[in-house]
Amino acid sequence: MRRIALLTSGGDAPGMNAHIRAVVRASLHHGLEIYGVENGFSGLIDGEFIKMDRKSTANIISRGGTILRTARSKEFMNPGGRAAAAARMKENGIEGLIGCGGDGTFRGLHALWEEHKIQVIGTPGTIDNDLYGTFYTIGYDTAVNTATEAIDRIRDTADSHGRVFLIEVMGRHAGFIAMDVGIACGAEYIAVPETVTNMDMLYQRILKQGKKRRTIILVGEGDEEGGATEIAKKLHDLYEVDTKVTILGHIQRGGSPGVRDRVLASHLGVAAVDAILDGKTDIMIGRIHNEITNTPLLDTWSKVKPLKSYFHELADILA
Numbered sequence: 001m002r003r004i005a006l007l008t009s010g011g012d013a014p015g016m017n018a019h020i021r022a023v024v025r026a027s028l029h030h031g032l033e034i035y036g037v038e039n040g041f042s043g044l045i046d047g048e049f050i051k052m053d054r055k056s057t058a059n060i061i062s063r064g065g066t067i068l069r070t071a072r073s074k075e076f077m078n079p080g081g082r083a084a085a086a087a088r089m090k091e092n093g094i095e096g097l098i099g100c101g102g103d104g105t106f107r108g109l110h111a112l113w114e115e116h117k118i119q120v121i122g123t124p125g126t127i128d129n130d131l132y133g134t135f136y137t138i139g140y141d142t143a144v145n146t147a148t149e150a151i152d153r154i155r156d157t158a159d160s161h162g163r164v165f166l167i168e169v170m171g172r173h174a175g176f177i178a179m180d181v182g183i184a185c186g187a188e189y190i191a192v193p194e195t196v197t198n199m200d201m202l203y204q205r206i207l208k209q210g211k212k213r214r215t216i217i218l219v220g221e222g223d224e225e226g227g228a229t230e231i232a233k234k235l236h237d238l239y240e241v242d243t244k245v246t247i248l249g250h251i252q253r254g255g256s257p258g259v260r261d262r263v264l265a266s267h268l269g270v271a272a273v274d275a276i277l278d279g280k281t282d283i284m285i286g287r288i289h290n291e292i293t294n295t296p297l298l299d300t301w302s303k304v305k306p307l308k309s310y311f312h313e314l315a316d317i318l319a
Helices: 016-029 040-046 079-091 103-116 140-161 176-185 199-209 228-239 259-277 297-302 309-318
Strands: 003-008 033-037 049-051 096-101 119-124 164-169 189-191 215-220 244-247 283-288 291-296
Touching: 003 016, 003 040, 016 033, 016 096, 016 259, 033 040, 040 079, 079 103, 096 103, 096 259, 103 119, 103 297, 119 259, 119 297, 140 164, 140 176, 140 215, 140 259, 164 176, 164 228, 176 189, 176 215, 176 309, 189 199, 199 215, 199 228, 215 228, 228 244, 259 283, 259 291, 283 297, 291 297
Parallel strands: 003 033, 003 096, 096 119, 119 283, 164 215, 164 244, 189 215
Antiparallel strands: 033 049, 283 291
């Protein structure tokens, strides 16, 4: 093994730059040439390779986003696109690939290994924290702290006006952000994709709090009722409850990563290079109980990472 590449793909997450820094510096430490791939799998197809050195990763550990940029590639979803990407790698003498992202990234890496036997390692970079095989993903801790800070500010105006606020956070298929942020903010109700939202119970929580007093309702964007906007409409139509809706959106992805994300990203980056050198492939590098774990890429999306029932009980007790 002499030359490897690194890409970031899918949605960006705070800590990706710290991860890039760790992969680059660990590679150089072991005498490897390391190339960054700009624009994710699209850049892999187009051959957008940049040779990286220590200087190229100076002062990026605290920056949000990803200096390599990211994109979703429809072309790479087809066998022809993957064949073109594999050809670009071979033309440039690249023997292994580390990809940081979510389940879409891992599906792409898995296909590269299955179809072209290119050594691939995945690292979990997504604020949703929905990948099986790791306690936390890069970006999650910063995202929940960003959302919590924003909701604390909303609470101030909600208290002042005695309003019911529905606040939507990210999480298409998993309610980890909504649950952690909801508990941290003292929400009166938390709606997540993993459970069915009981509109009658929600209305009773509002009544318990008092229609003219502040009520905070946290909604994961993947909730089966259709998100905060749809729940607000149903509260109005069914119970004549007027609400204010705030969708936090992409603010959760931005900003300087917190300490936990910087350390996690660094730990996983070094471990990914170690895995490449050990000849491992088609796995995700995760961390459980502060120990590095190796999970087959297929398992990371085919197995469900559960939102523990205890958190539902805790949220109900504290509401």
